[in-house]
Amino acid sequence: MEERLLNMICVGCPVGCDIKVAVEDTKVLSVEGNNCPRALEFAKAEVANPTRVFATTVRVSGGKLPVCPVRSRQAVPKNRLFDISREVARLVVPAPVEVGQVILPDACGTGVDIVASRDLKTEEESA
Numbered sequence: 001m002e003e004r005l006l007n008m009i010c011v012g013c014p015v016g017c018d019i020k021v022a023v024e025d026t027k028v029l030s031v032e033g034n035n036c037p038r039a040l041e042f043a044k045a046e047v048a049n050p051t052r053v054f055a056t057t058v059r060v061s062g063g064k065l066p067v068c069p070v071r072s073r074q075a076v077p078k079n080r081l082f083d084i085s086r087e088v089a090r091l092v093v094p095a096p097v098e099v100g101q102v103i104l105p106d107a108c109g110t111g112v113d114i115v116a117s118r119d120l121k122t123e124e125e126s127a
């Protein structure tokens, strides 16, 4: 199997180091450009099963605002982000919305819930 060099940004902390990761198939051979050893674990996870926290907005009916920010409770497989986005885009949630309220349970079979990131009152409550 051929060795490849991948450019990544480590998200292990807010520093966001630019790292170069040498891989062979799904095996990480080396990491360069990192400021600490956590980049190796990040690179291994990123190569084997990349995940991301999903965040977007969902439409709300009868609310003070027309949309409410939502996010996944945990990181979801990166290759499912588009499917989850499509499902959330179909939803219209009635106000009021409470922070932490489940908007989409078990998003696309990932086992991860999409939840509201903030409270959103009804039009009447905010008048």
Ligand code: SF4
Pocket: 010, 011, 012, 013, 014, 015, 016, 017, 034, 035, 036, 037, 038, 039
């Ligand atoms: S390599 Fe270390 S310092 Fe750099 S972003 Fe990753 S966790 Fe942060």
